Amino acid sequence: MEVMPSSWLYASIGGAMIGAASLFLLLTHGRIAGISGITGSLLQRSTPDRGWRLAFLGGLISAGLVAAVVAPSAIGASVRSLPIVIVAGLFVGFGTRLGGGCTSGHGVCGLSRLSIRSLIAVATFMTTGAITAMIAGGAS
């Protein structure tokens, strides 16, 4: 795929926004901004403080709703058929809860804190992700 000259700039700015939002959640609520943890814990009856989690996810969802109106092309089309997407979702859901994090919790927050667990998790999911993407190919 061709990389547009400005895409690295958008990527850096978007990345800085993700980092700033994660920092702000730490400053205000003292929490790690891990999307799989925030989402998954809402499915568990034992989770005590649901308010900030629901509010954060509400904000995340509102960003998608706004994007659908102002920049629909920013949400890319699926690269796989529906059954494969569903299998992917099952793996992502089960794996992130078993491994205690995803790209945000282990990736952004964990690497920044120099967490050894997160470093190993990121190296592991980057490796299996690359192998899977190579086997599955560009689009199906």
Place this chain on the structure above:
Amino acid sequence: MTTAATSCGTRCRTMSLVLAAITGALFGAGLIVSGMTDPARIVGFLDPLRGWDPTLAFVMGGAVIVYAIGFRLIRRHRDDPWFDVRFHLPTRRDVDPQLLAGAALFGIGWGLGGLCPGPGIVAAASGSVPAIAFVLAMLAGMYAQHRTAR
């Protein structure tokens, strides 16, 4: 500032929820601006065999630089967050089989669909039918993990 959570009334609690929502919106906007919500870009990053797309490295780089600097500043200057009595930070340092197996499974799903949890939720909210299916399957996968962990 005093410890907010010990004296968090209705107005303070409302403010904490409004700020959490704004934070989530900023996080989502960052995912959209950076291109993380485009599965083709993720697969293009993970698959070096078909013309490697390095954009994702800039997303991670930008986020980690900002967070790494800010994290140290916050930890140095504050004993507690605004709306809680303490910071909730992971303390484990052991590498167990669950961490490795979970990360490996997550990577397979990520490389397969080109979506991780945050971008999946944002894309689903935008009305993408495959992304909605992805998120529902993801929630089912999370629920299944919780059940089998008992």
